Amino acid sequence: MSRATRLVMWDVDHTLLAAGGVARLAYAPAFTAVTGVVWREMAHPAGRTDWDIAVETFAMHGIDDCEPHLDAFFTVFAAEFAARRELLAHQGRVLPGAREVLAALGTRPQVVQTLVTGNIRPVAVDKLAAFDLAAFVDFEIGGYGTDDVVRATLVRRSLERAAAKYGHAFAPSDVIVVGDTVYDVTAALANGVTAVAVATGGTSAEALAAAGAHVVLDDLSDVEAVVDLLAD
Missing domain, CATH: 1.10.150 (DNA polymerase; domain 1)
Known part of the structure; x- marks a missing residue:
């Protein structure tokens, strides 16, 4: 098996799915x-x-x-x-392109996908499982809402867990945080990793760019382009 070299950390709400309240x-x-x-x-x-x-x-x-x-x-x-x-x-939905991007990245042996989310882990698992997305991510190495009050700490915890599980530290240039809020962007920047923002929540593309996101996407619907961005 190829050595995992790329680590993609997904936010959940309004990045991958909407939970319908x-x-x-x-x-x-x-x-x-x-x-x-x-x-x-x-x-x-x-x-x-x-x-x-x-x-x-x-x-x-x-x-x-x-x-x-x-x-x-x-x-x-x-x-x-x-x-x-x-x-x-019934009330929630997967956001455009999310399922296809997760599935495509799941075929890349060099890519590991996990969650860095404000959700507690059981809720994050239930959200992805409800839409048949759970198989694509490694929940063990994620960062979750009980890790800290500060979002940046969740990224750091995930980096630590990934290094412990996979036997090596991931280079900062090979770690990508994908999220829809300024909190996601600043958490990535605080850890020296790449911030990819999607304007699918309540934060505008302009605000995400102003926060320092390296890339801002309207959504994940251009599956091929998003996969190339995250995997290569």
């Missing part, structure tokens, strides 16, 4: 079950880690120290999300 539906009952506090609202999630979102959401409900609740909350949140997987498949 299912996470918000799972969040409320999980929060109340763990805290006993009546649910009001969730902090704005785009581009942030679940840990970061939880800190603000708990504070918005008068709980300034969420640390004692976090492990239990994430466990219940994952279960509530899993219970809505059929709804996810």
Whole structure:
């Protein structure tokens, strides 16, 4: 087998798929079950880690120290999300070109694909599995929303896990973060790796370029061009 030399780190929400609001539906009952506090609202999630979102959401409900609740909350949140997987498949959708790009990169032996996402790992797995995308990525080496409140740390954790699993460090020039927010771009830049931004979320192409993205795409629909960009 050829040695893996290219590492592609995918964001999930609004980069590969849209989850149709299912996470918000799972969040409320999980929060109340763990805290006993009546649910009001969730902090704005785009581009942030679940840990970061939880800190603000708990504070918005008068709980300034969420640390004692976090492990239990994430466990219940994952279960509530899993219970809505059929709804996810119905309300959500894969974004244009995402499935085809993942599949094409999956045939390249030098390419390893993983996730660097603000989602906790069980939720990230469920999201990809709901749309038959899970086979294309190595979940073991990803960076997830329980790793830190800071997105850049997720990239660093993924680099460490990839080096440990594959027996060598990936050259920074061979690591690509693909995401739809400024947070994804700045996390890549903080680790000295390539930032490829897609304007498929709520952030404009101009804002992504201004944040320092090396490449900005409207979406992933030009499959051949995207695969060439990410694999070569």
